[in-house]
Structure formats: C-alpha cells, structure tokens
Amino acid sequence: xxxxxxxxxxxxxxxxxxxxxxxxxxxxxxxxxxxxxxxxxxxxxxxxxxxxxxxxxxxxxxxxxxxxxxxxxxxxxxxxxxxxxxxxxxxxxxxxxxxxxxxxxxxxxxxxxxxxxxxxxxxxxxxxxxxxxxxxxxxxxxxxxxxxxxxxxxxxxxxxxxxxxxxxxxxxxxxxxxxxxxxxxxxxxxxxxxxxxxxxxxxxxxxxxxxxxxxxxxxxxxxxxxxxxxxxxxxxxxxxxxxxxxxxxxxxxxxxxxxxxx
Numbered sequence: 001x002x003x004x005x006x007x008x009x010x011x012x013x014x015x016x017x018x019x020x021x022x023x024x025x026x027x028x029x030x031x032x033x034x035x036x037x038x039x040x041x042x043x044x045x046x047x048x049x050x051x052x053x054x055x056x057x058x059x060x061x062x063x064x065x066x067x068x069x070x071x072x073x074x075x076x077x078x079x080x081x082x083x084x085x086x087x088x089x090x091x092x093x094x095x096x097x098x099x100x101x102x103x104x105x106x107x108x109x110x111x112x113x114x115x116x117x118x119x120x121x122x123x124x125x126x127x128x129x130x131x132x133x134x135x136x137x138x139x140x141x142x143x144x145x146x147x148x149x150x151x152x153x154x155x156x157x158x159x160x161x162x163x164x165x166x167x168x169x170x171x172x173x174x175x176x177x178x179x180x181x182x183x184x185x186x187x188x189x190x191x192x193x194x195x196x197x198x199x200x201x202x203x204x205x206x207x208x209x210x211x212x213x214x215x216x217x218x219x220x221x222x223x224x225x226x227x228x229x230x231x232x233x234x235x236x237x238x239x240x241x242x243x244x245x246x247x248x249x250x251x252x253x254x255x256x257x258x259x260x261x262x
Contacts, residue, residue, distance in 0.1 A: 005077060012076030015097050016069035017050065023068075023104040026113055064104070072100060084250060086131045095193075095250070098123055099243050102186065106239035112182025117189060124193040136195035144191025144199045148184040155179035179238065186239055190246045202249060206241040213241075 024035045035044050037055035044055060052061050075096055083089040098120050105111055128137035191199040248255045 005080075008077045008080035009073055011080075011093065012073030013069060015076060015093065015100070016065075016072040018097055019072060019100040019104060020065045020068050021049075022101050022116075023108070026101075026115060027105055027109045027111055030113070030115065064108075068100065068104060072096065079251060082251075084131075084253075087127055087250075091127060091130075092251070094123060095127060099247055103240045103243050106182075106237040110180070110237045112180065112186050112239055117182070117185050120186075120189045121192065124189045128192040128195050131193075132195040137192050139196035140191035140194055140199045141188050142191070143196055144203070145184060145188040147199075147203055148179075148187040152179050152181065152184050183238055183242070187242055190242055194246055194249050198249060202242070202245045205248075206238070206245040209245065210238055210241040 021035060024038075025031070025033045028036070035049050036042060037044065037057065037059050039059040040055060040057045042055045042057050042059075047053070048055065052065050054060055076093065079092045079096065080089055083092050087095075098116070101116055102112065102120070105113060105116070125137060125141075128140065131137075187199075187203065190202060194202050
C-alpha cells in the first residue's frame with residue numbers, strides 16, 4: 001500500500017505545481033504565460049519556479065506555494081484511496097485542480113475569472129450528468145443561478161447603502177461588493193455539479209460556514225485589539241466557502257448524509 005501511494009503523491013505534487021502556476025499567471029495576464037515575481041516583476045526561470053526559489057532580485061515566493069503543494073498531495077491521496085463511485089479518480093483529480101485554482105485566486109485577488117469559469121462549467125456539467133443525470137444537473141444550475149442572482153441584487157442594494165454611509169462619514173468608496181457577479185457564475189457551475197435539490201443545502205451550508213469564519217475573525221480582531229469600528233464593513237471572498245461546501249458534498253459522503261438525512 002505504501003508503495004502504491006507514491007503515485008497519488010506525485011500526482012498531488014504535480015497538481016500543486018499546476019494550481020500555483022495558474023494562480024500566479026491567470027489573474028495577471030489572463031492567459032498561459034511566464035510567471036513573474038509579484039514584488040519586482042522579474043521573470044522566473046523554470047528551475048527557480050519549480051523549486052520555489054527566490055527571484056533574481058531575492059524576493060521570496062512566500063508560504064502559499066507550499067501550502068498548496070501539501071494540501072493537494074494530501075487531498076489527492078485521500079481521493080486515490082476513496083474516489084467518488086460514479087466519478088472515479090481521474091475525473092475527481094481534474095475537479096480538485098479546478099477547486100483549488102478558484103479558491104487560491106479568489107482569496108488572493110477576489111476574482112472569479114471567466115477562463116476558469118468556462119472550464120469549470122464544462123467539467124461540472126459533465127460530472128453532474130454522470131452523477132445524477134441531465135434533469136437534476138440542469139435544475140441544479142438553474143436554481144443556483146436564480147438563488148444567487150437574488151442575493152446579488154440584494155448585495156447591490158446593500159452596497160449602495162454602504163456607499164451613502166461612507167460618504168456621510170467623509171470616507172471614499174473602496175469599490176467593495178457584498179457579492180460579485182462571479183459568485184453567481186460560480187454557484188451556477190457548482191449547481192451543475194451537486195444537482196437538484198442539493199444545491200439548496202450547499203448554498204445554506206456555505207452561508208453558515210462563512211458566517212462562522214467571519215464571527216471568529218471578529219473575535220480574533222477584538223482579542224488582538226485590531227478591531228476598528230468599520231471592520232464589519234470589510235468583505236471577505238465567498239467563493240472559497242461555496243467551493244469547500246461542494247467539495248465536502250462530492251468527496252465526503254458521510255458529511256452529505258449528515259447534512260441531508262435520508
């Protein structure tokens with residue numbers, strides 16, 4: 001067994017390289033290109049990049065690449081040992097890469113990119129069709145779109161109220177959105193993946209998860225005395241919570257059984 005784990009370990013490391021590369025270049029150039037240092041814009045050589053070395057100017061790559069590598073290795077090993085029955089390992093592996101790219105880019109840039117959305121839509125639709133058929137897949141995507149569009153419109157209203165509050169306090173608008181159009185697209189894609197009616201539970205769990213993390217963040221800020229009176233007006237990207245919820249539903253059937261009894 002330990003020898004066989006070499007295969008998913010290597011595949012997980014490869015997935016980490018792919019995710020790190022896409023997360024570094026797509027938000028900057030929107031295409032496959034040579035990665036550059038975000039500090040000085042110096043181009044990395046293949047050796048420097050693959051071995052996580054400093055750029056020519058001496059700037060460190062930071063901790064994110066290592067977190068991605070370790071996380072992808074661990075998750076790939078898990079999926080290798082317990083792949084979803086209807087998807088198998090190969091398709092699940094592609095889904096993991098998509099999930100990771102969305103999470104990293106949204107956390108670092110607060111962006112849901114169109115290229116990743118197009119690839120994700122095709123992949124999620126195909127996997128949804130294999131998992132639960134055509135009608136639940138289409139209904140899941142439609143329900144995800146309609147629900148999130150309603151939230152998006154409420155977010156637009158909230159943002160307008162927030163701008164008026166900032167202006168009343170003599171502050172400038174920082175262009176933050178309560179919910180972005182990219183989130184609507186993302187949940188539509190994930191709706192294809194989890195299907196109907198699970199999309200309801202996925203959205204509800206995502207909101208609950210985001211609320212818990214936000215509450216804990218406020219508590220930490222209060223304890224460390226870094227909390228400001230406008231801290232509650234700061235937004236955090238919601239994309240990772242949607243992806244984490246979908247990930248748990250697809251890859252952890254026990255979690256799904258607990259979330260949706262019967």
